Amino acid sequence: MSRRRVTLADVARTAAVSSTTASLVLSGRGDELRISQAVQDRVRAAAAELGYRPNAVSIGLRKGTTRTLGLVSDTVATSPMAGDMIKGAIEAARDHGYMLFIGETEGDPATESALIEAMQDRQVDGIALTSMFTRTRTVPAALELTPTVLLNTLADGPTRAPAVIPDELEAGRGAARLLLEHGHREVHLVGAGPLPEHMPPDTVAGVERLAGMREVLAAEGLAPASGRVCDAWVPAHGFAAMQELLAAPGPPPRAVVCFNDYLAFGVYQALGEAGLRVPDDVSVVSFDSYPIAEWVRPGLTTFEIPHEQLGRRAVELLLHEIRTPRGDQPTGPGPVHRIPMPLRVRGSVARA
Structure with a gap:
């Protein structure tokens, strides 16, 4: 048998006071309204004896905030690589007294629409629309009704929502x-290059990494x-x-940049089979800093995606959007905030 939730009326009845008096005391206004200390x-x-907890939904309806946020992702929540993005978002929300609800779409537009509607129905204060890999996408029109990052x-296309991405450039x-x-x-x-048009589809990271190089x-x-x-x-x-590169005419390469660590693992294997050593014969630099980059020998020097910082910054920006009245927000496209990718120096680069 389920236990009935303790209500404010129960507290008032046990304390032999009116519900109004109980509400004023528990909301911290007892001294202000000169309710006796006794x-x-x-x-x-x-309230302590009965285990009373205020109804957060009711409080939210009165105050215009539920102190809840939504995060709608494609595959971030179940990805071991991007789990720290969720961790950063959860911790930032908790630090500010908010609860974060997480929903995953597996990339299905219908599921995404249903999740956004469900979160809006539950009156979350704002929504973070999230992707596992940095990419461009259409922002659902329904999010124009809700503070979004x-x-x-x-x-x-045009949107007022700010964005947070790694500084791949x-x-x-x-x-x-x-x-x-x-x-x-x-x-x-x-992975890509040498020209900008030499790029696999749908990779913002690849475009920006190549442009920077x-x-x-x-x-x-x-x-x-x-x-x-x-x-x-x-x-x-x-x-x-x-x-293919080793079989090309001319001297073997002395320096290689891989567009992510997975490619670098394959490069390591090909070099080893050819009798070449990293970094004595070939220096290798990469991006992402997957955990295995620390375990290959020699360790892979790579630029790390700051997943946790991305999640934290997104929540901070979302709270700013929530607290800023629409009329006071700047017009035009939302700004793009780039989070630095720290270099993790290991053992895969040597002098020419």
């Missing part, structure tokens, strides 16, 4: 700078020495691309 103590003791995704610059600082003048790419190389009068487009950034494709 009565206040009696009300609080009755885009987490790890960009809008493909600066990470690309950093990868090129690192190799130049170690004396490498010929930089080969695995090309910018820094161009400032030195250089361009990528070669590029291998991989339709999927997985070890098998990295292995095949590296084998």
Whole structure:
């Protein structure tokens, strides 16, 4: 048999006061309205004895806030790689006295619409629309009714919602700078490039990483020495691309940038089978900093996606949207906030 929820009327009856008096005491207004200390103590003791908890929904309806947030994702919640994004969002919400509800769509538009409607029906104060991989997407029109932030995704059309993404552009610059600082003048790419149009579809990260590298190389009068487009950034494709690069005419490469760590794992294997050592023969730089990057030998030098910081920043921006009246918010497209990707230096880069 389920236990009936204790109500304010139960507390008032036990304390022998009116419901109004009990409500005023428990909302912290007893002193303001000169309710005697004895009565206040009696009300609080009755609430403690009965295990009374205020009805958060009722309070929210009165105050215009439920102190709840929604996070709608494609596959973030069940991804071991991006779990820290959820962790950061949950911790930031808790720090500000909010509860975060999480829903996952598996990329299905109908499920996404149903989740957004369900959260709006429950009167969440704001929603973070989230993607596992940085990409562009359409922002549902229904979110115009609710304060919204885009987490790890960009809008493909006009929207007032701010976005939070990793600073892939600066990470690309950093990868090129690192190799130049170690004396490498010929930089080969695995995953995309060498030209901007040499890019697998739907990868904001790839576009920005390549743009950053090309910018820094161009400032030195250089361009990528070669590029291998991989339709999927997985070890098998990295292995095949590296084998192709090693079979090309001319001296073997001395410096390679992989567009993610999975490709780099394949590159490591291809180099090993060819009798080449990282970094003595070939320096390798990558992006993402998956956990296994610490365990390969030598450890992979890579730019880390700051998942936890992304989640935290998204919630902070969402709370700002919630607290700022619509009339006081800037007009035009929402700003894009870029979170730095720290370089994790391990053992895969050496001097030329």
